[in-house]
Amino acid sequence: MEMPKNKSRFDAEGIVGSPACILESTKIHANSETVSISELRVRDKVLSHDGKYNSISRIFNPLYKGLLVKLKTQLGDIAVTADHLIYSMRINRPPSFYMTLKNKRRNSIVGWHHAGDLMRGDTCLYPIPQKIKIIKYLEIENQKAKFDFKSRNLPERIEINENFLELAGYFVSDGYAKHDDSQVGFIFGIHEKKYARRVKILIKKIFNLEAFIRERTKNNRIDVSIYNVHLARFFRNLFGNSAVARHLPEFMMFLPLNLQRRVILGLWRGDGYINLKRKWPRAGYSTISYELVQQIKFLLLRQKIVPSIYNEEEKIRNGVLHRKSYRIHIGDIYSLEELAKILKIKFKVDYTKRKASHAWFDENYIHVPIKKVNSQKFLPKLVLA
Numbered sequence: 001m002e003m004p005k006n007k008s009r010f011d012a013e014g015i016v017g018s019p020a021c022i023l024e025s026t027k028i029h030a031n032s033e034t035v036s037i038s039e040l041r042v043r044d045k046v047l048s049h050d051g052k053y054n055s056i057s058r059i060f061n062p063l064y065k066g067l068l069v070k071l072k073t074q075l076g077d078i079a080v081t082a083d084h085l086i087y088s089m090r091i092n093r094p095p096s097f098y099m100t101l102k103n104k105r106r107n108s109i110v111g112w113h114h115a116g117d118l119m120r121g122d123t124c125l126y127p128i129p130q131k132i133k134i135i136k137y138l139e140i141e142n143q144k145a146k147f148d149f150k151s152r153n154l155p156e157r158i159e160i161n162e163n164f165l166e167l168a169g170y171f172v173s174d175g176y177a178k179h180d181d182s183q184v185g186f187i188f189g190i191h192e193k194k195y196a197r198r199v200k201i202l203i204k205k206i207f208n209l210e211a212f213i214r215e216r217t218k219n220n221r222i223d224v225s226i227y228n229v230h231l232a233r234f235f236r237n238l239f240g241n242s243a244v245a246r247h248l249p250e251f252m253m254f255l256p257l258n259l260q261r262r263v264i265l266g267l268w269r270g271d272g273y274i275n276l277k278r279k280w281p282r283a284g285y286s287t288i289s290y291e292l293v294q295q296i297k298f299l300l301l302r303q304k305i306v307p308s309i310y311n312e313e314e315k316i317r318n319g320v321l322h323r324k325s326y327r328i329h330i331g332d333i334y335s336l337e338e339l340a341k342i343l344k345i346k347f348k349v350d351y352t353k354r355k356a357s358h359a360w361f362d363e364n365y366i367h368v369p370i371k372k373v374n375s376q377k378f379l380p381k382l383v384l385a
Contacts, residue, residue, distance in 0.1 A: 021084040023068075027290075029053075032250045034294045049087045051130040051364050068378035069115040073124055073368040074308035074359065075297065082116030082375070089123040089367060120373055125365040128301045133254040135160050142230050151229045154207050162262040165252070167202040169266015170195070172239050172246055172292065177232040179241070184231050186224040190215065195269050196222045207231060244323070246289040253298060260299050261342045267296065268343055274336070276347050281336050285328040293326035300328070301366055303342070305335040306359045332359070 022028075024038035029047035040046070045053040067082040080086070090109040110125070118124075138160055142153040158164060175186045188196050193215075200211040203226055214223045240246045252263060267285065268274070274283035287293055293309065300307045308329040330336060333349055340347035359368045 021081055023079050026078065029294070029298075032253060033247075034291055047127060047129065049125070049127050051127040053129075053131070064378065066378065067116065068376055069118075070372075070374040070376075071115065071118065071124065071370055072372040072374075073126075073370055074306075075126055075366075075368055076309050080115045082114060084115045085112040086115050086118060087111070087125045088113045088118060089125065090118070091121050091123070116375070118370060118373060120370055122370050123359075123367040124370060126301075126368055127365055128361075129253070129298055130364065131254045132256055133251065134256065135251050138164075140230070140234060152209065154209075154228075154230045154234065158206055160251075160255070160259070162259065163202055164206055165255075165259055165262040166266040167199065167206060168239070168248070168252070169263045169268075170199055170202075170270055171235055171266075172248060173267050173270020173272070173287075175235065175239075176243075177236040177241070181229040181232040181236075182227065184226045184228065184235055188222045188224070190217060190220045190222060192269075193222060196224050199224050240289075244288050245291075246287065247291045248295050253295060257302055260302060264296075264299055264303070264339075264342050265344070268339075274339065274343060274345065276336065276340065276345065280331065281333070281347075283330040283336060283339055286325055288323050288325045290326060293328060296328060300330075300335075300339075303338060304361050305330060305338050306332040306361075306366065307335075 022037055024036065026037050027034050028037055028040075030040055030044055030053075031046075032053070040056060040059070042056050042059060044056050046056060048054045064081065068079055069082050069084075070077060070079045071086070088110075090111075090113055092108065108123075113122075136159065137157045139157050140154045142156075170186060171184075174188060175184065177184050186196070186199050196213050200213060203209050203211040207228075209226055209228055209231065212225045214225070216223060238249050248263065252260070255263075268283075271287060272283065272285040275281060285293075285296060287296075297307050297309060308331070310327045310329060312325045312327060314324045330339060337347055337349050359366060361367070
């Protein structure tokens with residue numbers, strides 16, 4: 001995507017020279033999902049520095065031979081050419097990674113800076129999606145097989161309210177739909193009886209269907225089952241047909257903030273945890289779906305919650321294959337306070353103790369410090385969109 005027009009000195013200088021910028025395998029937020037930059041086409045929309053999805057006007061496919069800079073932040077890594085422009089904040093030196101927020105703002109220069117000029121301790125300004133789109137109802141199409149006389153039809157439309165969004169969070173984290181469409185299920189730990197009962201209530205309230213709860217103490221789990229072909233198809237089409245393909249539908253990413261809080265509630269009660277009693281409180285979420293972890297990152301950023309993203313490579317432990325997974329970690333004390341409110345957990349913060357601010361929000365961005373900078377020679381083709 002072409003660099004936005006701006007009167008700053010950095011923009012005027014930065015657009016001169018090779019347009020090669022980003023590895024073609026780099027995944028970016030486009031068309032409301034995460035895709036490799038090589039898959040993009042003209043008129044596709046990508047998340048831009050202004051927090052909006054703007055259309056691609058030109059695509060370059062140049063050959064590049066030169067320096068490649070890899071920047072590491074808590075939101076992930078990116079590899080770019082040294083002359084690529086990053087919307088960032090240069091911190092006046094001598095640097096201190098643990099500088100106070102007040103000093104960082106006082107001794108800083110915000111603008112478009114070349115990646116090769118950035119150093120550890122500088123901050124990247126990551127845009128927070130600003131779009132809000134209100135959708136009140138979701139249409140449902142019931143399609144029966146020729147000799148299916150038992151399946152009960154779902155309502156022709158359901159309201160997009162807090163109840164449905166909470167149920168969506170439970171399903172994305174702990175649910176499944178069998179591929180023969182015979183059953184929708186949710187799996188909870190044996191200690192999560194109240195969540196199992198909550199799902200049963202929501203299924204009845206939203207779809208007027210009966211859910212069956214079965215405690216399997218030998219397996220240390222609770223199964224919630226709903227036998228309805230229409231519900232199985234509906235959930236699979238809406239949220240993906242496997243754990244690795246699990247995602248939230250596009251419309252949920254742009255709902256008002258108060259409704260998105262209910263999605264987070266259901267998600268966290270499923271595959272998340274929060275521990276506020278330890279000396280250093282923290283929370284986390286784990287999934288094998290790359291798309292889902294990126295979506296949750298956006299949901300948290302819109303709530304002004306600071307996440308850190310980590311990858312865990314595929315491995316074999318105790319003879320069991322564990323697929324590649326993605327983890328979200330939350331350790332910032334003010335972010336934990338906000339997450340606790342969403343999860344309806346009491347958390348009293350001691351504001352008399354000094355809290356280091358590694359990342360912070362302004363109206364449109366989260367400022368994330370650069371943790372590490374690596375440079376290396378690079379030869380293959382790069383692509384910029």
